[in-house]
Structure formats: C-alpha cells, structure tokens
Amino acid sequence: MSLRICDWKYGKRWVYSVTYDEALEELHRFAVPHHEELGIPGHVEAVAGHIGKVRQLGSSSYNGYHHMGPDGLRDLIARGWGVGNHTWDHELVRPDTVGRDIGEAKRVLEDACGAPVPLYCASGDNSNMSDHVLAACRKYGYLGAMSITDALNLPGDELFWLNRTALHEQYYGPFFSDYDPYRNIRYAQERGGWIIDYCHCPLEQAVHPNKDCSEAHLRLRFETVLAEGGDAVWCANPNEVAYYHATRRHTHVEALRETGLERVYVLRFGGMPDAAVCRALTLEVDAPAAWCREAAVWVDGARRNAELVRPRLLRITVDAADGMEIAVRAPGKEHAE
Numbered sequence: 001m002s003l004r005i006c007d008w009k010y011g012k013r014w015v016y017s018v019t020y021d022e023a024l025e026e027l028h029r030f031a032v033p034h035h036e037e038l039g040i041p042g043h044v045e046a047v048a049g050h051i052g053k054v055r056q057l058g059s060s061s062y063n064g065y066h067h068m069g070p071d072g073l074r075d076l077i078a079r080g081w082g083v084g085n086h087t088w089d090h091e092l093v094r095p096d097t098v099g100r101d102i103g104e105a106k107r108v109l110e111d112a113c114g115a116p117v118p119l120y121c122a123s124g125d126n127s128n129m130s131d132h133v134l135a136a137c138r139k140y141g142y143l144g145a146m147s148i149t150d151a152l153n154l155p156g157d158e159l160f161w162l163n164r165t166a167l168h169e170q171y172y173g174p175f176f177s178d179y180d181p182y183r184n185i186r187y188a189q190e191r192g193g194w195i196i197d198y199c200h201c202p203l204e205q206a207v208h209p210n211k212d213c214s215e216a217h218l219r220l221r222f223e224t225v226l227a228e229g230g231d232a233v234w235c236a237n238p239n240e241v242a243y244y245h246a247t248r249r250h251t252h253v254e255a256l257r258e259t260g261l262e263r264v265y266v267l268r269f270g271g272m273p274d275a276a277v278c279r280a281l282t283l284e285v286d287a288p289a290a291w292c293r294e295a296a297v298w299v300d301g302a303r304r305n306a307e308l309v310r311p312r313l314l315r316i317t318v319d320a321a322d323g324m325e326i327a328v329r330a331p332g333k334e335h336a337e
C-alpha cells in the first residue's frame with residue numbers, strides 16, 4: 001500500500017497545545033498577547049456554572065479573579081482558540097450529577113461561546129476522571145477527556161484519558177521540581193507525541209507556585225517550543241488535534257488498483273463520531289519519481305497540487321469523506337478516467 005494517513009496534520013512530527021483551567025478574564029491581559037504575537041492558539045477550560053462571575057470557590061488561589069463571560073469566550077474562539085468543559089461547579093462529579101456536570105454544562109458552554117465543546121477537562125484532580133465520568137463523556141458526545149497526568153499523548157492512544165503537562169513553577173511534594181521550559185519536548189520529538197500544557201492564568205508572578213507559572217515563564221515555554229520545533233511542530237488548539245486524531249482513527253485506506261500507470265485508493269469511514277466535525281486528513285503517497293514531476297494528486301477525480309516531501313513522496317491534506325478516491329498517475333495519464 002503506497003498511501004498512508006499521517007499521524008498528525010500537515011505531516012508534522014509532534015504537536016504542542018496549551019490549556020488554561022478556569023477560563024479567567026485576566027488571560028486577555030497576560031497570556032493572549034503572547035499567543036497573538038507568536039501565532040499559537042490556546043484553549044480555556046470553563047466552569048459552566050460560573051460564566052461571567054467573580055471566582056469564589058472554597059479557598060481557591062484565584063478567588064477574586066473573573067471567570068470569562070460569553071464575550072470573552074467568543075473573543076478567544078475568533079482568535080482560533082477552543083473552549084473545554086471544566087464541570088458545572090468545579091466539585092467532585094458524582095454519578096448523580098453527571099447529567100449536569102457533563103451533559104448540561106456542554107450545552108451551556110456551547111451556547112455561551114458559539115462553538116462546539118468536544119473536550120472535557122477534569123477539575124480538581126484525577127478523581128474527576130473516574131469510570132462514571134468517562135462513561136458520561138462518551139454518552140454526551142465528547143471526543144475526549146483531559147486529566148492532570150504529566151505525560152505525552154501518542155498517535156495510537158485513545159482520547160478518553162489525555163495527559164497534560166503542568167506548566168508550573170514547581171510541583172507539589174514529595175516530588176518537588178523546578179520550572180523547565182523543555183519539559184517533555186525531547187520525548188515528543190522522539191516519539192511523535194502531543195504535549196498539552198496546563199496552567200491557569202500566568203501573572204507577573206505566579207499566583208501559587210504549585211498551580212501556575214509566571215507570564216515570563218509562559219513566554220519562555222512558547223519560545224522554546226518554537227525554537228525546538230521549527231517546521232516539525234504543529235501548534236494547535238486541542239479541539240483541532242482531537243478532530244484530526246478521531247478522523248484518523250476511524251478512517252481506513254483501501255487500495256482499488258496499483259498499476260504501472262496509476263495508483264488508486266479509497267478512504268472508508270468506520271464508526272466516525274459525529275463530534276468529529278472537522279475531518280481534515282493529511283495523506284502521504286509513494287509514487288515513482290517520474291510521476292512526481294508535477295507533484296499532483298487526484299481527489300475524487302479533481303487534480304490537486306501536492307507537496308513533494310522528498311524523492312518519491314507526495315503529501316496532501318484533504319477534507320476526508322467516506323468513499324473519497326485518492327489517486328496518483330503517470331504523466332500523460334491525467335485523464336485516465
């Protein structure tokens with residue numbers, strides 16, 4: 001088979017995303033300008049029952065800060081960001097509250113931000129990743145769920161336990177740590193992984209060393225990702241990565257014919273989730289050097305320019321559909337069908 005679906009969009013080697021729990025309005029002052037300047041989209045984890053309110057949750061370090069309202073959320077959506085569901089009230093999600101915490105919260109947030117909310121994000125700790133919570137996430141049509149386990153996400157992983165790297169000044173004991181702008185990057189490069197950073201609302205000084213980093217350290221992280229990643233890193237809103245990941249996992253490639261004149265394949269969907277609303281896929285196809293002279297790929301019979309990645313390897317990103325036909329052809333065979 002000469003056609004393959006790339007692990008990540010655009011054939012990128014690894015992926016970088018960043019999430020901000022609590023969706024605080026103050027992000028517009030301390031984080032958004034860095035995102036805008038460097039072109040990296042972010043993602044906020046919003047507490048559905050707190051939209052537009054001043055935060056007052058137990059003894060939270062962020063009491064007195066402001067949860068974004070619909071305007072703040074919509075501003076971020078317009079900048080290419082995404083919104084996740086961080087439960088209804090940031091408490092423990094119980095079996096009798098999943099309807100509100102997972103189901104109703106999704107609808108309320110989608111109304112507020114005017115965009116799909118395909119990812120759930122556990123509040124508090126991983127107790128909110130328990131079986132009844134993840135079962136509810138599947139039932140209410142999410143694509144995935146984010147934890148606070150510090151690890152990479154790999155192309156073959158399922159999405160209902162996404163790992164996040166805490167971008168904090170230091171971790172809680174007994175395993176204390178220091179801020180590290182390179183955290184997980186080398187490993188992501190080696191394994192083709194997806195880093196999802198997690199912090200809250202970086203300020204001039206971190207509001208709490210175990211919960212956040214400073215604005216300067218956020219900036220340093222972005223600069224490090226871009227310097228280390230170059231053209232190999234896909235900096236993406238996690239929703240987009242989840243759409244790609246789900247589409248890839250639910251598409252298989254069938255070879256229709258491979259002859260000396262053409263190679264023709266068809267994409268078949270199986271169990272594609274409705275929540276995968278963006279179905280872009282990046283495809284790579286091997287072709288004899290002579291066929292690559294014009295670097296063209298035929299998508300459902302229409303000629304499309306492709307990228308010549310290296311000798312005999314063409315790459316193209318398509319909006320995939322069930323039954324879509326992808327072909328490469330020998331010169332002079334462009335009108336084979």
Ligand SMILES: [Zn+2]
Nearest residue numbers: 021022123124
């Ligand atoms: Zn939280």
